[in-house]
């Protein structure tokens with residue numbers, strides 16, 4: 604069990620979020636709040652707005668209406684350049700298909716966002732190797748993605764998401780390409796490593812087993828939060 608301290612602060616919130624794609628409704632008015640150290644599963648039927656919510660909360664999409672707040676700062680009105688910096692410095696991302704660069708070894712994949720942000724190569728690689736060791740990949744730092752198993756590659760993606768010490772880690776079906784046993788190891792690692800560092804986690808998933816590893820689940824139906832919401836453990 605991984606209970607939240609009642610003192611933990613809301614780090615990310617969305618208020619009245621509405622997003623349309625032309626005449627298609629993505630979000631029809633969603634309120635959500637996540638605390639530091641809390642893992643939230645976003646569930647619901649296909650095509651009902653889960654990924655749209657993740658993208659709006661993460662500053663990838665701007666909402667048509669509503670507000671997104673990160674750590675006491677309103678972020679939905681930032682311009683594209685500021686949102687890009689925000690994503691790199693304050694948020695982490697894990698996708699279904701790890702999105703690692705095939706030609707780079709694991710340590711360089713993890714170090715890359717730090718180097719883009721101006722850290723020296725030596726310092727960035729050092730930090731990358733430390734966090735890769737923490738996710739159980741000390742022996743694999745020099746391997747390219749094609750030389751890793753699916754579960755190992757997803758661990759590298761988790762290390763990359765965490766290396767910049769983000770306030771929130773967003774994951775979209777992070778176990779979708781893995782078998783059940785590997786998937787549960789990967790979600791445990793993601794939730795454990797992120798919340799241990801005080802980050803919040805927002806995980807879009809179809810998988811009840813993944814949601815059961817989170818503290819809470821939010822069900823999105825027709826672009827709205829369904830009443831079937833609550834603690835899942």
Ligand SMILES: Nc1ncnc2c1ncn2[C@@H]1O[C@H](COP(=O)(O)OP(=O)(O)OP(=O)(O)O)[C@@H](O)[C@H]1O
Nearest residue numbers: 624627628629647648649650651652653654655656
């Ligand atoms: N770029 C886009 N252009 C047009 N319509 C879109 C776009 N992205 C999403 N939609 C539509 O918005 C609605 C919500 O999509 P979204 O991807 O958020 O759903 P989802 O719940 O994440 O689905 P899934 O579980 O299948 O990934 C769907 O009707 C979808 O077709």
